[in-house]
Amino acid sequence: MSLSKVASVLLASASLVAGHGYVSSIEVDGTTYGGYLVDTYYYKSDPPELIAWSTNATDDGYVSPTNYDSSNIICHRGSSPGALSAPVAPGGTVKMTWNTWPDDHHGPVITYLANCNGSCSDVDKTALQFFKIDAGGLIDDTDIPGTWATDELIDDSYSRNITIPTDIEAGNYVLRHEIIALHGAEDLDGAQNYPQCINLNVTGSGTATPSGTLGTALYKDTDPGIYIDIWQTISSYTIPGPTLYTAGSTATATAAAVTAAAVTGASTTEGAAVTSAAVSSAGSQTKMATGNMGVSSPSDSTSTTSSTPSATSSSASSATSGVLSGSCSQEDYWYCNGGTAFQRCVNGEWDASQSMAAGTECTAGISETLTILASSKRRDVGRMRRRRV
Numbered sequence: 001m002s003l004s005k006v007a008s009v010l011l012a013s014a015s016l017v018a019g020h021g022y023v024s025s026i027e028v029d030g031t032t033y034g035g036y037l038v039d040t041y042y043y044k045s046d047p048p049e050l051i052a053w054s055t056n057a058t059d060d061g062y063v064s065p066t067n068y069d070s071s072n073i074i075c076h077r078g079s080s081p082g083a084l085s086a087p088v089a090p091g092g093t094v095k096m097t098w099n100t101w102p103d104d105h106h107g108p109v110i111t112y113l114a115n116c117n118g119s120c121s122d123v124d125k126t127a128l129q130f131f132k133i134d135a136g137g138l139i140d141d142t143d144i145p146g147t148w149a150t151d152e153l154i155d156d157s158y159s160r161n162i163t164i165p166t167d168i169e170a171g172n173y174v175l176r177h178e179i180i181a182l183h184g185a186e187d188l189d190g191a192q193n194y195p196q197c198i199n200l201n202v203t204g205s206g207t208a209t210p211s212g213t214l215g216t217a218l219y220k221d222t223d224p225g226i227y228i229d230i231w232q233t234i235s236s237y238t239i240p241g242p243t244l245y246t247a248g249s250t251a252t253a254t255a256a257a258v259t260a261a262a263v264t265g266a267s268t269t270e271g272a273a274v275t276s277a278a279v280s281s282a283g284s285q286t287k288m289a290t291g292n293m294g295v296s297s298p299s300d301s302t303s304t305t306s307s308t309p310s311a312t313s314s315s316a317s318s319a320t321s322g323v324l325s326g327s328c329s330q331e332d333y334w335y336c337n338g339g340t341a342f343q344r345c346v347n348g349e350w351d352a353s354q355s356m357a358a359g360t361e362c363t364a365g366i367s368e369t370l371t372i373l374a375s376s377k378r379r380d381v382g383r384m385r386r387r388r389v
């Protein structure tokens, strides 16, 4: 070990109280892979070969918005590609598990893919073009600073499941998974990005080649989902980054901006999740079914590799009323039934219908986020004390 590394060890030991996190374990289609244990492997002369990318972020720290145009934002500071890749089928599941996460570091959890166009083990990260495949943002703003995707992640044993699009072409991809902590984001450059990357080898016979965005062009410090005060009631939260890609759609940069109208009085009861409008995927309806008909299952890759919508799919058939049952393909999507009840796509199935809270209604239809319109009554919520870490 070099002297400088010894010095780094001592410094890192002194700053362990920081207590952020990193992805310590990855499950890909049922097989578990080790993450890059930065507080251990960085100091080893011969660390194990992994699907995970290495970094030198031994402080468990973050990348700040002032570095959004630097390569540090791509796969964390000083990152290098993993030597290995995990095979995954289209429609397969990747479960990213963090070693820990501080519960006051609220914010979105976002995941992207980028085609390496060859091996990922020696790819130039600055050339990778990422398309978003999964995103969770604000779930419920009843109690400031709200319930966020990070809180879901903590509740799920620090993990999040991500579904690989069913129609992307086979090849080697970098999966970029990221938490953005917003507890200090009311200040410009106060957000904290914690990106983590792994290598995947997507199998199958997909043909889709979604357009992507360079890592250094994903965000700006003034993005509405980056520069935001979560310590006051939020009428809508826009998940940052390019539009969510969903199988069967063509990914474009034109996010259908859905802005929740005057939600300041969102007087929801527990269970009525307020996820205010954010990324509405313009092409997402192509795989929705109407009424009680099932939606094509994520594992049904043969019918979804085609660019032509299948029989149960029509861009005009997005359900707006009636209880849905059976399978659904867009995990975590919401379905607002006629404005008065809602359901969610959980583990590939529509869950039980729940009534909207008194005085609220949702915008009918299926979308990534449930838009809730509140009665005109304002909530009387005092401004919560800030906690800064």
Ligand SMILES: [Cu+2]
Pocket (backbone or CB within 6 Å): 020, 105, 389
């Ligand atoms: Cu912190």
